Amino acid sequence: MMMLFSGCAITEAEKGVSVNPYEKVDWSTFTQHKAALHVHTLQSDGYHMLDEVVEAYRDAGFTILAISDHDWNRPNARVTWGHISKGMASPYPKDPKPHNYPANPTWPWPDYGGPKPEAVGMLGIQANELTFRHHINSYFSDYGVWYERTGSGAPYGGIVDEEGHEIWEDDQLNGINEKGGLAILNHPGIPDEHSWWERKSLDWYVERYQNHSPDYLIGIEVTNASSEYEKYDEGLWDQLLARFMPRRPIWGFGTDDMHSLDGHRDSYTVFIVDEFTKEAVREAMIRGQFYFCKSSRRIDLREDDISVFPVINMIEVDEDTGTITITASYYNKIKWISAPETLETLEDYKTSDQPWSLGKVVHEGETLDFRNKSNITNYVRAELIRVDGDEIYRTFTNPFGIGKLN
Numbered sequence: 001m002m003m004l005f006s007g008c009a010i011t012e013a014e015k016g017v018s019v020n021p022y023e024k025v026d027w028s029t030f031t032q033h034k035a036a037l038h039v040h041t042l043q044s045d046g047y048h049m050l051d052e053v054v055e056a057y058r059d060a061g062f063t064i065l066a067i068s069d070h071d072w073n074r075p076n077a078r079v080t081w082g083h084i085s086k087g088m089a090s091p092y093p094k095d096p097k098p099h100n101y102p103a104n105p106t107w108p109w110p111d112y113g114g115p116k117p118e119a120v121g122m123l124g125i126q127a128n129e130l131t132f133r134h135h136i137n138s139y140f141s142d143y144g145v146w147y148e149r150t151g152s153g154a155p156y157g158g159i160v161d162e163e164g165h166e167i168w169e170d171d172q173l174n175g176i177n178e179k180g181g182l183a184i185l186n187h188p189g190i191p192d193e194h195s196w197w198e199r200k201s202l203d204w205y206v207e208r209y210q211n212h213s214p215d216y217l218i219g220i221e222v223t224n225a226s227s228e229y230e231k232y233d234e235g236l237w238d239q240l241l242a243r244f245m246p247r248r249p250i251w252g253f254g255t256d257d258m259h260s261l262d263g264h265r266d267s268y269t270v271f272i273v274d275e276f277t278k279e280a281v282r283e284a285m286i287r288g289q290f291y292f293c294k295s296s297r298r299i300d301l302r303e304d305d306i307s308v309f310p311v312i313n314m315i316e317v318d319e320d321t322g323t324i325t326i327t328a329s330y331y332n333k334i335k336w337i338s339a340p341e342t343l344e345t346l347e348d349y350k351t352s353d354q355p356w357s358l359g360k361v362v363h364e365g366e367t368l369d370f371r372n373k374s375n376i377t378n379y380v381r382a383e384l385i386r387v388d389g390d391e392i393y394r395t396f397t398n399p400f401g402i403g404k405l406n
């Protein structure tokens with residue numbers, strides 16, 4: 001069993017914010033950038049050419065885009081599977097193929113018929129979705145290895161390297177680190193009934209975040225395109241934060257896992273940076289200097305306006321008064337959430353879509369008086385909520401670590 005870093009032993013007067021992901025932000029000068037960090041194209045099992053995808057996101061107001069095609073799909077998987085006609089096939093990548101084809105990232109964009117990101121006012125991030133085991137998004141590196149499947153059963157019946165050694169997620173994470181990349185674990189709650197997916201236990205996630213440094217295993221997808229298992233993913237995040245904060249942050253990401261431009265739920269990440277550069281965005285990813293959004297509404301990115309989400313204008317942490325205050329627009333309420341009531345697994349994680357207790361709501365309102373709230377433990381995070389008819393639009397901050405003031 002892991003030792004819990006619990007706030008219980010800390011007196012109220014000693015309680016302070018030991019991790020503030022927005023610490024370096026000057027809210028009056030930094031700019032906010034919408035980012036799509038999990039996007040597929042015809043280069044794996046998506047339905048669209050790269051240039052069409054770039055245009056759709058750009059027109060929808062996104063300025064940061066990571067094309068994260070699967071490492072296990074050869075290009076034009078949808079053509080191979082008969083979902084779209086041969087005439088729609090992508091001719092990329094042209095010869096000579098990338099060194100790790102067909103597990104290569106769709107990068108740089110011009111090699112795949114896309115524009116240079118800067119030519120369309122965007123920042124492109126080299127990415128890859130490692131798919132042979134638990135899905136892992138890799139950023140800022142060309143890591144990707146093609147494996148032949150070696151057996152049956154999910155996922156892919158096991159993979160081995162040239163010498164016959166089994167390859168596991170830890171090997172892949174180490175590989176990303178060796179190439180200077182960053183990684184997040186994707187959509188944990190995808191149901192087990194898919195032949196290509198196997199849910200993992202909470203202990204499995206705890207081991208990964210213990211074994212790998214926050215310098216490169218930076219976080220987890222908390223919102224993905226689906227709503228069916230969103231409580232699974234959110235509950236898992238809170239369970240992990242309860243175990244790891246404040247000493248080991250696990251940042252939350254929102255993505256739409258786009259394969260087809262129609263019918264996805266809005267979910268994206270917003271970076272807050274002083275300069276619109278790759279270095280600044282990378283730093284923000286490591287520091288948690290972003291927030292993320294998720295709607296219940298399905299949209300066609302090419303035709304509909306993307307949803308109006310709560311927008312965060314400022315977050316102030318005041319150690320003197322012991323408060324965190326959020327200034328925002330387009331919201332009805334702000335909920336503050338801390339560790340779940342229980343850290344036990346309550347139902348079978350293989351079959352239940354809510355096997356864990358979700359984080360506990362400890363306060364509602366713009367200002368949280370963290371020092372005088374005894375129900376706050378080792379972290380707190382905020383959710384801003386806007387309700388419009390039947391639809392719910394939510395914006396999530398990253399977690400603040402609560403600990404002893406030194």
Ligand SMILES: [Zn+2]
Nearest residue numbers: 129135186187
């Ligand atoms: Zn995936």
Ligand SMILES: [Zn+2]
Nearest residue numbers: 038040129257
């Ligand atoms: Zn994906």
